[in-house]
Amino acid sequence: MSKITSLADLKKRREELKAGLDVRIKALDPESIVQVKVSMATCGIASGAKTIMDFFLEQLDRRNVAAVVTQTGCMGYCYAEPTIEVKLPGQEPVVFGFVDLKRADQIIEKYMKTGELVDGIIPVNYQTIDLKE
């Protein structure tokens, strides 16, 4: 592959990739696809959330899972970082904690593809300390 140094090179490269792109872009209606939020506050970043977000951005596309990955702030589970929230279409969101690459792989292969729950779920009744003025 030739070097890409300018937007013109990038456009040329995109033309080469275009056939594959169109199919995937059509599937990006937020309600009908998997939504992944990666917690990216200081606690998350320091615990490796960047690696996890990189993994999901890359692998969901490569494994043909129709999904949108976004970054979010602190979800309040600092003790369990990196944490991610996964919402399958038509289901309640589930938060996974202590997500490393192995667990991220399991989340894609088991939870996203078959709906099977995997280890690391933070219960919905877990409460963070919500201090008020």
Add this chain to the structure above:
Amino acid sequence: MKTLALNILDISQNSIRAMADEISIGITESSEKDLYQIVIEDNGKGMPPDILKNVTDPFVTTRTKRRMGLGLALLKYHAELTGGNIEVISEEGKGTQVKAVMSLKHIDRQPLGDITGVIRILVAGNQGINFIYRHITDAGEYRFSSEETKKYLEVDRLYDADLLDSICAMINENLLELKVSGLELKAEAL
């Protein structure tokens, strides 16, 4: 935080929370002046003066989920290790500017790290925000804008993994050309 790129990712998260739709990340390095300067600017909602006054205090935050905000405190710490400092200017309704000045040659200055990966995450994870990344070295200047790239490529989103890989390759090539110090490239980009 082991690299400056991770600090930049962290501070950018503040701008995203402040509802900015344009975030500009500028890095200037000059070996002649022994200067390493990072400026992160946004057009978000800004901060009231009472928060701004104590903004680098780790126990000051606008969050209610937890009462600590370590992002700016950590950047300040890393800047001070090199004899530098940070400056935060903010105006309500207009935006915020965070400027960190460090010594380029100081042994305790963190390496830049995977800045391209950070740009990738910011752009892919926040499609409605225009990210502008500017890097100036003694060898020249490079500028990337996510909105300009979208317009040029005539796409609504920069999301596809192959396209993002190509964008990272483009940024990396330009940064290598500029001889950016402390740049970390992912294995496949080498």
